[in-house]
Amino acid sequence: MKKFFANKKYLIIGVLALELVLLVVNALRFYRHEEISFISDDMILSYYDEASGTTVTEPGFYADHSSKPESVVYTPDVFLKKGIYSVTIDCSSNGGTWHTNYSTLLASGDPTTAQSANLVSSDHAAIPSGDTSTSNLSWVHYGTNFTVRMGPETDATGDDLYVLVNSVTITYMAGMTVLHETAKFFFILLLIDLVLFLYLFKKKETAEYLNKKAYVIAGMIFIIFFSSFMLFYRKIYFGDDIFYHLRRIAFLAEGLKSGQFPVKIQSGWDNDYGYAVGVGYGDVFLYPSAILVLLGFSVQFAYKFYIFLMNVLTAWISYHTGKRVSQNDYIALLCAGFFTLNGFRLQAVYTGATVGEYGAYTFLPMVVLGLYDIYTREKKYGYITLAFGIALVVSNHVITPYILAFTIPLFCLLMIEKTIKKPVLLDLFKACGLTFLTSAFFVVPLLDYFEDMRGNDYSDILWERGHEMVTIFTEVADKSKDSGGWAGIGYGFIAIMALGIAIAISGKFKEKTSVYIRVVLFNAFLFYMCLNNKVYFIFKDRLPGVFEHFAEIQYPWHILDIVAAITIFILAASLKEITKEEAGKSVALITGAIILMTCIYHGGELYKETSLEANPFTMFDKTSLRANFDAEFIIPGRDEGLTSSETDMVIRDENTQATASLISRHALNLTAQVDNPTGETVTVEAPLWGYRYYAAKGNGRKLATYRADSFKLAIDVPAGFSGTITIKFTEPWHWRLAELASLAAFIFWGYKMFKYKHA
Known part of the structure; x- marks a missing residue:
């Protein structure tokens, strides 16, 4: 032994x-089989008895406040072991939302209103009118007695609403639980x-590394922990765009499960009619979260995992950038602290829920570092860092690379005497080519579909969509009290810019003084463009054509993303010069303390406001995300009402003898029975929006597909056809070619990085 x-x-x-x-x-x-069913006679009605002044229970399956105040229907208690369960309710209702008329699984032994023991993760699932059956998943964390609660909220918000329960079935999801x-x-x-x-x-080696980097590791742990602090709550707080991005994760998983990869058009949106969010919005870093959903994790957990992943990457990339510029671990740690913990980023994560923006924000230091290497010639692979930095930004967000398309040329123009030098110019051209190749998987489909999508309509009053100087640094409460509100870039930004100016004018940058002064002024100009100002009005008045394109950024404060990335470069470069002198180390220490304390202060205030004012919700399941949603990448002109009135195959010719009906549906893969005994071609419309590149087959032959006048997908069924047709989305050859080009570019990146590292 x-x-x-x-x-x-x-x-x-x-x-x-x-x-x-x-x-x-x-x-x-x-691994076990378990299914419990209750009929209406089993149900228990709970209501407030005004005569006795107490809550009473009695047999009953109909909850209506007009007859019995605060009435709610429950199932009898049932013991459930740890695992994932599907709760299906057969009922009728006159509507309501997830917080006014809903069902949820409750732990019977936990009397707290908030179910604070956290024995089960179960959504407040809306019981909508018109639906006779609703189904949701619940995650039981500990075996005990549970009950299904159904009906209006017991306070006044539940008045005028009712629920009549016919049956409830609780089914143990063995396969999903095992997985x-x-x-x-x-x-x-x-x-x-x-x-x-x-x-x-x-x-x-591990002991030596830990001994050498102990303080850096401790600092990174603090940065990641503080930036992830809100994830420890068992619910999630409402953010402006949160339901949009929860949909992206949930239906990305659904697309993967159906065999689609990459998932360019997601099912689920608009009651399963589909939405081209994968064409208009980069989702590379959402795939790990989608895979977690496929492995049985909740949508909420998958969303929190994405935030944690971005927090780790943001801290690491900004640390690496600071280390490369300053050659100092502690300066790099300070750069990571400011870039990850400034209030503007934390509000994007937790109150704005702008998943694409803070995902793109993560990789902006790579763009700055790439330009730094190209212009200083410190590293041979600066053009690769720049190209892949931009490509990773593109892989997360549309607006941020759009801003880069304006700011990078401006920077190159600002550094014109260096830009026109052959090595720099050559690297910039190589970066352009490599950027296109690495981004081709996203850019080619986007350009192909550009005319098919609505786009945004925020192009008229850009000068009103920025912030005022008095709010750009600090917190502003949300007037609607739905979220934690706004938080600016923080007072630490002022300290860093002041430091950069002081070092530049003192001549400590020596022969590079002119360059660094321009960098500081350039960052100050970009910061000014985040504010409400007359420049945008003059821009529109004098150059309306250019303004119309620039206004696609929607909100000027998006430019703060770029400002933050340049700011950590200024911080790293300035502290590098200061710490060369013994006296400068004290200045660096004081500056670092001011910067981090302002970040912690603003972050703490944002967290406090969020926890006190924002609306917490559960969203463990994806069922309630299928409602209509009007957004940028939808087909313009569509009738939303069709998504609920036409859920089956439709033939609009009322005089034809042809028939069509769905047999099965798995995400965007449809199978339908179609019979056309007539002597003419019949047009059948599927319950899908008519995006291009759907393919239909029947009896071994391809059928013509196109967009109908209703903006739905139309299929021409030939005369005499009888049988099943299958419909699925298939990417065209030029999309696949673009994906192969991007894959080759990423392989090239890995090869070059390995080669340079071991040179």
């Missing part, structure tokens, strides 16, 4: 074999394996 533990090879085999056994045993532990629990256990074992590997094979 001693020999076994001494031999690392045997030990590894033994550990892996044990882990495999544990995974199998854990999976079998959750979910196995995935969780696998990740735990993977973490244990990593620790064992470092201990057994890299003990000395």
Whole structure:
């Protein structure tokens, strides 16, 4: 036995074999069949008895405040073990929302209104009018008694609403639970394996690294923890765009499950009619979250994971950029702290919920670093860093790269004497070419569909959509009290800019003084363009054509993303010069303390405002996300009412004998039975919006597809046809070619980085 533990090879085999056994045993532990059904006679009615002044219960399946105040219907208590359950309710209702007329699974033994014991994760699922059946998933965390609650909210918001419950079925989702629990256990074992590997094979190197980087690691842990603080709440707080992006995650998972990759048109949106969000919005970094949904994790968890992933990447990339410029770990740590924890970014994450914007924000330091390397010639691969920085920005957001398309040429013009030098100019052209190749997977479909989508309509009063100087630095409460409000870039920005100006005019940058003064002034100009000012009005008045394109940025404060990235460059470059002198180290320490304390102050104020004022909600399941949603990438002119009135195949010719009906539907993959006994071609419309590149087949032959006058997908069915037709979205060859080009470019990037690192 001693020999076994001494031999690392045997030990590894033994550990892996044990882990495999544990995974199998854990999976079998959750494999069971379970289904509980209740009929209307089983239901319990709870209501407030005005005569006795108490809440009473009695048999009943109809809740209506007009007859019985505060009435709600419950199922009898039922013991549920740990696992994922589907709760299906057969009922009728006159409508309401998820907070006025809803169903949810409650732990019977937890009397707290907020279910604070956290024994189950279950949405407040709306019971809409017109639907006879609703179904939602619930995650039971601990085996105990549960009940399904159905009906109006007990306060005045539930008045004039009713629910009549016919039956309730609680079904244990064995396959999903096994997959979910196995995935969780696998990740735990993977973490244990990593620790064992470092201990057994890299003990000395790990100890040396931890000893050398102890303070840096501690600082990064604090930055990531503070930026992720709001994720520890068992609910999520409302943010302006949160439901839009929850849809993206939920229906990206649905698309993957149906076999579509990449998922350019997502099902689910507009009651399963589909939405081309994958064409108009980069979603590369949402795929890990979508995979988590497929592994049985909730949409809420997947959304929180995305935030955590972006927090880690933001801190690491900004640290790396600061380290490259300053050659100092602690200056780099300060750069990471400001870039990750400034109020503007935290409000984007938690109160704006602008997933695309703060995703793009993460990679902007790479753009700055790429330009730095190209102009200073410090590294040979500056053009690669620049290209992939822009490509990763494009992979997250549309507006941020649009701003870069204006700001990078302005910077190059500002540095014209360096820009026209052959090595710099050559690298800039190489970066342009590589940027297009790496972004082709997104840009080509976007340009192809550009005329098919509505776009945004924020192009008229740009000078009113910025911020005032008095609000650009600090917090502003949300007047509607729905979210935590706005937070600006923070007073630390003033300290950094003042420091940059002081170092520049003192001549400490020596022969580069002119360059750094221009960088500081350029950043100040971009900051000014975040404010409400007359420049935008003059811009529109004198150059209306150019203004119309620039106004696609929607809100001027989006430019703060670029400002923050340049600011950490100024911080790193300035502190690098200061710390060369002994006295300057004290200045650097004081400056760093001021910057971090302002970030922590603004972040804390934003967190406090969010926790006190923002609306918390659950959103564990994706069912309630299927409602109509009008956004940029939808087909203009569509009739939203069709999504509820025409959920099956439709033939508009009322005089034809042809018939068509859906047999099955899996995301955007439809199968329908169509019979056309007539001697003429019949047009059938599917319950899908008519985006291009859908394909239809029937009896082994392709059928013509196009956009109908109703903006739905139309299929021409030939005379005498009888059989099933299949419909699915298929990417055209030039989209696939663009994806291959981007893949080749990413491989090239990896090869070059490996080569330069080991040169």
